[in-house]
Amino acid sequence: MNDTTDIDDIINNLRDDDISNLHSGIEIQSSLDDSFQQTDLTDLKKAWLAERMSPDILAFQTSLIDRLMDRIRIQAAYIEENSMADFHNSGDIKMKLLIVESELERIKFLVRGYLRTRLSKIDKYTIYIIQSGENQQEGNADQFDLRLLLSPQEIQYMERHHRILLNLYNTQFLSALPAQLQRLDDSSGGISMVEEPDLDKPVFIRVLETVERPIRVGLDEITLEKGNIYVLRYSAISKYLIGGEVELI
């Protein structure tokens, strides 16, 4: 219980000066980025959907997530500040809190979904991602270092998780196996143990901007026109996804 009173004190101290400063700061800034905000939210939804639907891992939206996390913090502070304000205030503040909280939860859901989807892909393709980095360092320029697509936290997570898992496997059973069967990235025998994303997996896309040049899918050629919805293999459109001409749905 000591903790809560401590926090109360701190917030009480803060409330009078710092938060009012904070809010006036936001006011000035807000007129500038009102439209900016709206696109951030649509961008987040898009990033979330794309990440959920694409078979491989996409680039981490660093600045978008940073901006949103900042705003999530501001809104959480707003809730905290106002829920402690005296309650014999009108019902208006309750209504406002309800709205702010609902929105906050909606956005947290999206952010969480986005990060979790990425983590599940990172878990699945850990060895593949690590190898792509090693190959590049060895001078195999044809392979892109997938670690560049991850955020620093994600890399840290991946490396630690991999180390712990490796350790567990080794102590539990790998050490009891013959030496030639101990590797986790064995590719002898024609089948690679390393799981790779299947880039030919079919995906649903919607075309946002008409692409003039027809693209080839298998034996056919198709022209992507604005508003079209297609199901086709991911590898055929992945470069248009990054360019923003199509979106995954």
Place this chain on the structure above:
Amino acid sequence: MDSLKLIGLRVPKMSPMVQMQVPLWLALILKKQARCKIVMPSWLEEEHLRQVYERETTVQDRFSDQLPWRWMELSQSLLAHASDDLKSPLAKVRSLLQDIREVRLAKARAGISELNESHVQMDNLGHMEINELRPFAILVMDQLRRITSLTEPEPDHDDDDYDNDDV
């Protein structure tokens, strides 16, 4: 209520009898508290739905483009929470929506036979309808792709980048 700053938007100052545009989730919160009336989208009125239905039944090989992208989700939540704001009779709208859904579903089912290993076009399908099709369509296409890649050597789709430089 005074204006309010949210993460995704700024809610303007709200006063009674003034129309304004807010996201659906916010409108539904206000509606549940009986603080607002929702102005129904025009596509959710009987007249428009009847037109859509007629188009859907006359044009066999295509989906009508007169419904919004998330028409099923929107109509569902609007009718469930704000049916009293509807100008047309609720039962009519419901049955029309149901009819439209069935016609479109039948078309989508017929379209399944068109599935192949490379690509399928599905213009004007709603988001919900796509999600209903997704697991099946993806599974079928994936299997077909595996089968064809076994029977014939796959044309190298990696050279997408070059195939436009035909000189």
